Structure formats: structure tokens, C-alpha cells
Amino acid sequence: MSKPFERLPTHSKPVNYNLTLTPNLNDFTFKGEQVITVQVIEPTKTLVLNSAEIEIQSAKFNDASAEISFNTEEETVKFSFPSELPVGEGKLSMSFTGILNDRMKGFYRSKYTDSDGNEIRCAVTQFEPTDARRSLPCWDEPELKATFDVTLVVDKNLTAVSNMLEVSRTEVADGLVAVKFDRTPIMSTYLLAYVVGKFDYVEGRDADFIKMRVFTPIGKKDQGLFALEVAKKTLPFYRKFFNVAYPLPKLDLIAIPDFAAGAMENWGLVTYRETALLVDADNSSAATKEWVALVVGHELAHQWFGNLVTMKWWTDLWLNEGFASWIEYLCVDHCYPEFDIWTRFVQSDLSRALELDALENSHPIQVEVGNPSEIDEIFDAISYSKGASVIRMLHEWLGQDAFREGLTRYLKQNKFANASTENLWEALADASGQPVQFVMEGWTKQMGYPVISVASKPAEGDDSKLELTITQEKFQLGGANKSDLLWRVPIQVLTATGHKHQLMLAEKSDSFTVPKAAWVKLNPGCIGVYRVDYSASMLQDLIAALKHGQLSQRDRFNLENDLFALAAAGRVPIVQVLQLADAYKAEQFYTVWSDLLSNLGSVQVLADHLGLLDKWRAFLRQLCEPAYQRLGWDARPADGHDATLLRSVLIGCLGRAGHESVLAEAKAKFAKHCSGECPITPDLRACVYSTVLANGGVEEFEAVLKLLEKTDMQEEKVRILRCLGRARAPELRQRVLELAVSDKVRLQDTVFVIGGACHSLEARRAAWQFVKSRWSWFVEKFAGQFLLSRLVQLLCNDFCTAEDADDVDAFFKANPAPSAERNIKQALENTRLNVAILARDGDSVKEFLAQFAA
Structure with missing residues (x-):
């Protein structure tokens, strides 16, 4: 277990940080001068701040010099003074130096290559949750808020931005300028941000005349126009919804070449991965536009909920x-x-x-x-x-x-x-x-959520009504439920006649009546955070309603999603759910299909272990064929956003499953795309790449690598990198794994390239062996970062044998990973659940798949 840490002493707190930083992009160092206005709450001879990887040359409180000592494990610095500091405000002054690290946290280095092949270096920040201390000594806790005056001393040809508007730019020696920014509102250290480098930008104002800019790498400013449009719509929406004005005079959004998270809500200077901010009118998919809109909406919501x-x-x-x-x-x-x-x-x-x-x-x-x-x-x-x-x-x-x-x-x-x-x-x-x-x-x-069991019978004394008996218990995937937890559950009930009823289930069980109807469904629209386990007769009524097109899109989703979960928990047989899938052949909406195929992917893991992948692919081909025939390859004028997304997911599934006509068309389109004769529409590129890789060999693999080398668009790079692992030949998979840890792949993408190479049991085991052999490299690059826990999830969640579980367990006992400790336990639990499912349902899955010709 990781060692608990103590909060900082409360005898003092910051009022204002006056910070000047000078980053050197040639040798990746920085130096800083800082004056902190400190409120001393009680007499003390010491001030304790957070500091990590920073060398402090000197420190004074008012005129008294400090003795400086560090606690590396606790990431603190103690300033000790010869006499007590008086209660009230004082000035803590210091000078320090640091390294622009390469781990995508704190104040770190980033770089990109422009269209002329020049390497452009940047210095950027990511301080959440506890990494402001890697850029400046500070009280690095969310409740210890202060104001910030930031000055960046940089090369006069570079862009420098921070949370607030620039207020002055003063030339200093050696071609440097001191860029001073306005004082921030009182805020937490993790929201402080500054970026230095070369960037283009597009600019606008929203309905409230807030200045907005979207910064991009040089030559890509047109790719910032969609995000600017989203931001101009979003900020006024939140202002009206919250009835609270946006408190800053400007809002900048900036695409960072190397960025571990998707985005970060720094107040007034929101940082993003390129793939979460940039949209190319000719080369971005509909899914990317949707994603960018959501991420911009998420980060701008934080300007109130999190920052204010x-x-x-x-x-x-x-x-x-x-x-x-x-x-x-x-x-x-x-x-x-x-x-x-x-x-x-x-x-x-x-x-x-x-x-x-x-x-x-x-x-x-x-x-x-x-x-x-x-x-x-x-x-x-x-x-x-x-x-x-x-x-x-x-x-x-x-x-x-x-x-x-x-x-x-x-x-x-x-x-x-x-x-x-x-x-x-x-x-x-x-x-x-x-x-x-x-x-x-x-x-x-409380951890977890309830499963609501429901049964119906004619109401006593009233043939026009049904009596529903509902019971709650904690839903658990493994083992008998030994929990006595209860939730107060807002439950909605929908009947075939369109009537909705609402109740609050606060006890273990309750009964109530509804008008008699052909079917009754709980949780219409998937609003409730619970599963529903219907009696056999109620479930059959709902399946009939599904087949007759009487359930809404979200309710069709809800029905199959709950049933897959119930099957995983052993409450219904998996084969019953596989048989239900046939009722979804008429489905026309992306989300339902996407979720159905994702859930079927968890069963594919079992089929793979049973040596039945060929029969499983035949099952998928017959399942998806009708929907594919309705949509085809080519977009139609009547197609909307949903049809565009659905076409891609169906073609991708059928292509990887070896559907002959899909494979032939994918190969033809790929050849024309590579020659430049006819580019593939962005919405279909991922499914075509994965199809030709999954069914091809070295020639197709090399052709996809050439596409990777030619593009300077990060969305396209990521699209290709996540598909490369679909290659089935062991030697090609090994090349993908080696590529993932090379300097040809950004560190932010490494984990997901490896995850893309885990599409089968054999491939997963190969990737796991590779990661184990390079573990010291992964620890060096990702220790203390959420990307390490993502790596564990992608690698270890879908093993199916006790031997695999024992191997994972033994490895992490010998090589502890504190930032992924819970994820390791989850992966082991998932593996052991798969072992139990195979023992319970393996024979019936074999029998079910026997009907499909490989």
C-alpha cells in the first residue's frame, strides 16, 4: 500500500504569488524568481511548502534569510528562520531553477515539426492534481487559493500565454522580452498555466464580447475554427444556465503537441491534445467533430464548476x-x-x-x-x-x-x-x-448500485391493472450477493400505452399497480443508475415489443445492455443473450449497434479461448449483414450524423470478421487511397485500415506505415496507430509493439498503440510479455501518471485463465505500481470472472456457435 501523506501545516497560507519564469528551450531548463505574499496565522519559525524537482538557491521572509531543507518523499520544502515570523502578512522571496521534464506533468517540454520540417520546441504546463510544485514552490492544495501575477521572460519571436490577458511586453537583454500578465482571480494552484512556443491562432468574441482564441501548431489555424465556433456557443449557454457571468476577460484554448490527458480546464487557458481540439474540414471524421464538441463543452463547464x-x-x-x-x-x-x-x-x-x-x-x-x-x-x-x-x-x-x-x-x-x-x-x-x-x-x-428485480401479476380484484413487485439488491458480477446495502432509487415505469409512473424505492422490496398493458418497462430512457432483472414473462413481452419496433432507441439499448450484464453475473445464460441479438438485425441506430457489438466483444474473448474464432466471425457476419445491406458503403443525401457513424462501425466489424464483399471493397478503396486516385472519406478510414490489416500481410502493413509517415495531421496519425495492431502475423504485431516505444510515437499515444495490439488472446499475451520485458521503461515514462493505469486496463482486463491471473498477480507483487494499484486489482478480478463464466457457460457457447459455418 502507498504511504499516507500529511496535509501541509495550517499556520500560514498564500495570498498572492508574484512569479517570473525564464524557460530555456535549448537546454530544457528554467529559472524562476518569486515573491509570495504570505498570511501568517500563528507565530512560527518555519514555513512548509510543496516543492518537487526544483533547486532553490535562496529564500527570505521580509529581511530574514531562511535555512532550506527538503523532504523528497513528501515533496515538501521547509524554510526555517532564526526568529518567529509575526502574525499577519509578509513577503517570502526566493530564486530557484528547474528542469523542463519529458513526463508530461509539471512544467515540461513538448515539440512538433512544422510543414517545412523544422522542429518547434515548446514549454507547457499540466499541474492537476499535484504538479504545480514541479514549476514553483507553492502551497499545492486546492483549498489554499491565492492570486497569481505571472511574468514570462522568453525569446521575442515566441508566443507566450497564461491564464490572463497580457498587460505589457518589455524588451530585456539578449533578444528576450518580459511578458507580464494581469492578476488572476483567487484560485487553486492546479489551475495555473503558461505555455511558450510558436503557435498560430484564430480569434473571435462570443455573445457577451468575451475575447476567445484557439491556438494551434504553426500552419494549422484553420483546424481551430470548429472549436472556436463551439466555444462561442458554449460560454453564453453556461452563463445563461448558471445565471453567473464568466469572470475572466478572455478564454484561450490551445492544442499541445504532447499531452497526457484529453484536456485540462486551466482558468482562461484551456489545454488540449490536438485530437481533442483540432478539426480538419477535409480529413476529420464525424466522430471527431462530436468528440471535440464534447471536450470543449466539458472544459468550459469547469470554468464555473471547478474553477469558480x-x-x-x-x-x-x-x-x-x-x-x-x-x-x-x-x-x-x-x-x-x-x-x-x-x-x-x-x-x-x-x-x-x-x-x-x-x-x-x-x-x-x-x-x-x-x-x-x-x-x-x-x-x-x-x-x-x-x-x-x-x-x-x-x-x-x-x-x-x-x-x-x-x-x-x-x-x-x-x-x-x-x-x-x-x-x-x-x-x-x-x-x-x-x-x-x-x-x-x-x-x-456507497460503492456499487442496485439491480431491480421485477415481476408482475394481475392485480387482486381489478382485472384492468397489474401488480408489480420490485426488489433491490446490490449488483455484483462475481459470487453471491452478501451486501445489505440499500439505495433510495427514483424509478420510472413505462407501459405499452405510453403512461409513465414514478416512485421512490427506499426499502428492500415494494409493490404497486399500473394499468394493464401488453408490456411494462422500467427505467425508460436509461435515466436510472441501476440494472433491471425482469421475470421471464415480462422479458418475453419486451422482446416481442422490440421485434415489433415499439421500444425507443435508448430502451432498445437498455434492454440488451442490462441482459449482457446479467449474463456476466450468471443471472441469465449467455446463450439466451446471444439468441436475443438476432432481434436486433433490424436496428438502424449507431449507439445501439455500437454497444451491442462491444458487448459481443466480451463474449468473443471467451470464443477465442475456446478456439472458436472462425465460427464467431461467421456469427457476426450473419448478424450484421442485413444492416450493412441497408446502408452500404456510400453516403446518401438523406444520411444524418448517426448513419455516418453506423456505416463505419458495421463495415469495420464485417471487415475484421472476413466478410468477402466488404473485404474486396475495402482493398479496392485502400489501393486507390494509397495511390492518391480517390481518398477514402475520413469516416471510413479507420474501418478500412483495420480491415486490410486484419486480412493482409507485410505488403498492407508497409502501405499503412507509409500513410503514417506522410501525414502531419495528429488525428490521422492516431487513427493509423490504433489500427496497426490489427495485423495478425506475430512478426508484424512485434513491430507494432516496438514502434509504440520508439521516438516515432508520441509518449501520449504509446499506451493506446499497445492496446490496439490486444485484439486476440494470442496478441494480448504477446503484448503483456513485451510490456513485462520493458517494464522499467514504462515506469520511467509513466510513473505517477494515469497512463500507467490505462496500460494495465488495456493489457490485463480480458485474460481468461487462472494461470494468466497468477502471472499478472505475481508480476505486480514483484513490481509494485502504486498509481495503478486499484486497476491491477480490477484486472485480476475481471480475469477470474472470465474463468468463472467459461466454467459456467463455455459448453453452451460451443453448442450455440456450432450452427455457424466457419
Whole structure:
């Protein structure tokens, strides 16, 4: 276990940081001068700050020089003075130097190559959660807010940006200029940001005349236009929704060449991966536009929820991330209704949350943090996706008017300060008159969620009604349920006649009546954070409704998604769900198909272990064929956003499954694309690349590598890199793994290139052996970063034997990885669940697949 750490002493706190930094992009160093206005709360001879990887040359408090000592393990520096510091404000002055590291955290180096082949170097920041201390000595905790005056001394030809507007630019010696920025509002250190390098930008103003810029690598400024459009729509939407003005005079969004996360909400200077911000009118896919809109919407929501009002401690990280992960969809739905984005939410967020939270090694939304390494672990689907799903359920229960009023109260009461989950519940309760904390604390403080079992029978004495008996218990994927946890569950019930009924299930079991109808469905629209287990007769009624087209898109999704989970938990046979898949042949919507095929992928893992991949591919071909025939390869004038996404997922599935006509067409299009005769539309490139790689050899692999070398568009690079691992020949897979750790792949993409090479049991084991053999390299590059936990997830989640589990367990016992500790436990649990599923359902899966000709 990682060692707990102590919070900083509270006898002093910062008021203002006056910081001057001089980065040297030639030797990747920086030097700093800093004066911190300190509020001394009680007499003391010492000041303790956070500092890591910084050498401090001198420090004084007012006129008294300090003795400096470091605690490397705790990442602190202690300044000891000869006499007590008086209570009140004083000035702590210091000079220091540091290294621009290459680990994508703190103040670090980045670079890109421009269209002329020149290497452009940059210095950029990523401080969340605890890495501001790698750039300046500071009180690096979210509750210890201060204002910041930043000056960057840089080459006069470079762009320099920070949280606030530039207020002056003064020439100094040796071709350098001192760029001074306006004082920030009071804020947490993790939101401080500065970037130095060469960038282009596009500029505009929103409806409230806030200045907006989107910065891009040189030569790519047109790719920033879509994000600028999104931002111009989004910021006024949030201002109106929250009824609180955006408090800064400007908003910059900047694409960073090397960036570990998707984006970071630094106040007034939001940083992004290129793939999360840039859209090329000719070469970006519809999925990329959707993704950019969501990420911009997410980060701009943080300007209020996280930046204006900040959690007191990382235990309440979900207040930032869960809320932003919910409202990004509300915003995009308002700005781009054609995306049908709420249907995407049920797959991208609700489903992910339910999958992870069914494990014994999950965690509550509100989770105690015992060490900095544990903070990285909670940047996961529980904090983000379950948090968002719980907020969505709460919004539906309270109604939008009361919910908005509560948010406005919360923001106004806590602006420029810190708050807790309980503060949010109180504001929402005051606005709605509902017992919000009483209902919601079970959802945030308890791990897991309920499965609702429901059965129906004619109501006694009234033939026109049905009596429903509903029971809740904690849903668990493995073993018998020994939990006595209960939730207060807002439950909606929909009948075939269109009537909706709402109740609150607060006990283990309850009964109520509804008008008699051909079918009854719980959780219409997938609003509730729970699974539903129907009695056999109710399930058959719903399957009949599904086949007759009587269920909405989200309800069709909900039905198959819950059934796959119930099968994984051993509550229904897997073969029953495989048989149900046949009813989805008429399905016409992307999200339902995407989720169905994803869930079938978990069964493919079992088929692979049983040596039945050829028969499994035959099963997939007959399943997807009707929908593919309806859509075909070529876009039609009537196609909308959804049809564009669906075409890609169907062709990709059929191509990898060896569908003859799909494979022939993919090869033909690929040849014309490589020759330049007829480029493949961006929406189909990934599925064509993966098809030709999965069914080809060295020639196709080399052709795809040439495409990788030719493009300077990061979206296309990532698209190719994630497909390369589809090559089935062992020697080609090995080349992909070697490529992933070479300087030809950005460090931010390494993990996902390796993940792309884990498409079969044989490939997964090869990738795992490769990573083990290079483990010291991965630790050096990713230690203390969430990318290490992602690597564990992608590599180890889908093994199927006790031997594999024992191997993973033994390796990490010998090679501890504190920042991935929970993910290792989850991977082991998933492997052992797969072992149990194989023992339980393996023979029936064999029998089911026997009917399909390989």
C-alpha cells in the first residue's frame, strides 16, 4: 500500500504569488524568481511548502534569510528562520531553477515539426492534481487559493500565454522580452498555466464580447475554427444556465503537441491534445467533430464548476468531473441537436460506469485519498461517468427549473471559494424542497448500485391493472450477493400505452399497480443508475415489443445492455443473450449497434479461448449483414450524423470478421487511397485500415506505415496507430509493439498503440510479455501518471485463465505500481470472472456457435 501523506501545516497560507519564469528551450531548463505574499496565522519559525524537482538557491521572509531543507518523499520544502515570523502578512522571496521534464506533468517540454520540417520546441504546463510544485514552490492544495501575477521572460519571436490577458511586453537583454500578465482571480494552484512556443491562432468574441482564441501548431489555424465556433456557443449557454457571468476577460484554448490527458480546464487557458481540439474540414471524421464538441463543452463547464467553485479536497473530485461530464452533453445537445448526444451518453458514460462499478474493486464516488498516487487512480469512470449519471438521474427527479436554481445558489454562495458535496445537496434541497442529501448520499458514499428485480401479476380484484413487485439488491458480477446495502432509487415505469409512473424505492422490496398493458418497462430512457432483472414473462413481452419496433432507441439499448450484464453475473445464460441479438438485425441506430457489438466483444474473448474464432466471425457476419445491406458503403443525401457513424462501425466489424464483399471493397478503396486516385472519406478510414490489416500481410502493413509517415495531421496519425495492431502475423504485431516505444510515437499515444495490439488472446499475451520485458521503461515514462493505469486496463482486463491471473498477480507483487494499484486489482478480478463464466457457460457457447459455418 502507498504511504499516507500529511496535509501541509495550517499556520500560514498564500495570498498572492508574484512569479517570473525564464524557460530555456535549448537546454530544457528554467529559472524562476518569486515573491509570495504570505498570511501568517500563528507565530512560527518555519514555513512548509510543496516543492518537487526544483533547486532553490535562496529564500527570505521580509529581511530574514531562511535555512532550506527538503523532504523528497513528501515533496515538501521547509524554510526555517532564526526568529518567529509575526502574525499577519509578509513577503517570502526566493530564486530557484528547474528542469523542463519529458513526463508530461509539471512544467515540461513538448515539440512538433512544422510543414517545412523544422522542429518547434515548446514549454507547457499540466499541474492537476499535484504538479504545480514541479514549476514553483507553492502551497499545492486546492483549498489554499491565492492570486497569481505571472511574468514570462522568453525569446521575442515566441508566443507566450497564461491564464490572463497580457498587460505589457518589455524588451530585456539578449533578444528576450518580459511578458507580464494581469492578476488572476483567487484560485487553486492546479489551475495555473503558461505555455511558450510558436503557435498560430484564430480569434473571435462570443455573445457577451468575451475575447476567445484557439491556438494551434504553426500552419494549422484553420483546424481551430470548429472549436472556436463551439466555444462561442458554449460560454453564453453556461452563463445563461448558471445565471453567473464568466469572470475572466478572455478564454484561450490551445492544442499541445504532447499531452497526457484529453484536456485540462486551466482558468482562461484551456489545454488540449490536438485530437481533442483540432478539426480538419477535409480529413476529420464525424466522430471527431462530436468528440471535440464534447471536450470543449466539458472544459468550459469547469470554468464555473471547478474553477469558480472548487472542491475542498480530492475526495470530492467528482464535484468537478462528474458534473462537467453531465453538463457537456446538455450543452452539446443544445448547440448541435443533430448529434442526438444523450443517446451517446447512455453508452459512453452510463454503461461504462455500471460496468466498472459492478466490481468488488470499484470505489465510491466520494473516496478518501491517502496518498498523491491515489489521486490519479480516481480520475476514472466512477468520478466522471458514474458521477455524471447520478447527476443526470438527480436532474430528472428534481426537474430542470429547481435543479438550475439550486446550481445558481451553489455557485453564488461559494464563488471564488471551496465547497463540498454536502454544500451542493443543501443548495439543491433549498431550491427544490426535496430531501436531496437523504436520497443522494447513498449514491455517492456507497460503492456499487442496485439491480431491480421485477415481476408482475394481475392485480387482486381489478382485472384492468397489474401488480408489480420490485426488489433491490446490490449488483455484483462475481459470487453471491452478501451486501445489505440499500439505495433510495427514483424509478420510472413505462407501459405499452405510453403512461409513465414514478416512485421512490427506499426499502428492500415494494409493490404497486399500473394499468394493464401488453408490456411494462422500467427505467425508460436509461435515466436510472441501476440494472433491471425482469421475470421471464415480462422479458418475453419486451422482446416481442422490440421485434415489433415499439421500444425507443435508448430502451432498445437498455434492454440488451442490462441482459449482457446479467449474463456476466450468471443471472441469465449467455446463450439466451446471444439468441436475443438476432432481434436486433433490424436496428438502424449507431449507439445501439455500437454497444451491442462491444458487448459481443466480451463474449468473443471467451470464443477465442475456446478456439472458436472462425465460427464467431461467421456469427457476426450473419448478424450484421442485413444492416450493412441497408446502408452500404456510400453516403446518401438523406444520411444524418448517426448513419455516418453506423456505416463505419458495421463495415469495420464485417471487415475484421472476413466478410468477402466488404473485404474486396475495402482493398479496392485502400489501393486507390494509397495511390492518391480517390481518398477514402475520413469516416471510413479507420474501418478500412483495420480491415486490410486484419486480412493482409507485410505488403498492407508497409502501405499503412507509409500513410503514417506522410501525414502531419495528429488525428490521422492516431487513427493509423490504433489500427496497426490489427495485423495478425506475430512478426508484424512485434513491430507494432516496438514502434509504440520508439521516438516515432508520441509518449501520449504509446499506451493506446499497445492496446490496439490486444485484439486476440494470442496478441494480448504477446503484448503483456513485451510490456513485462520493458517494464522499467514504462515506469520511467509513466510513473505517477494515469497512463500507467490505462496500460494495465488495456493489457490485463480480458485474460481468461487462472494461470494468466497468477502471472499478472505475481508480476505486480514483484513490481509494485502504486498509481495503478486499484486497476491491477480490477484486472485480476475481471480475469477470474472470465474463468468463472467459461466454467459456467463455455459448453453452451460451443453448442450455440456450432450452427455457424466457419
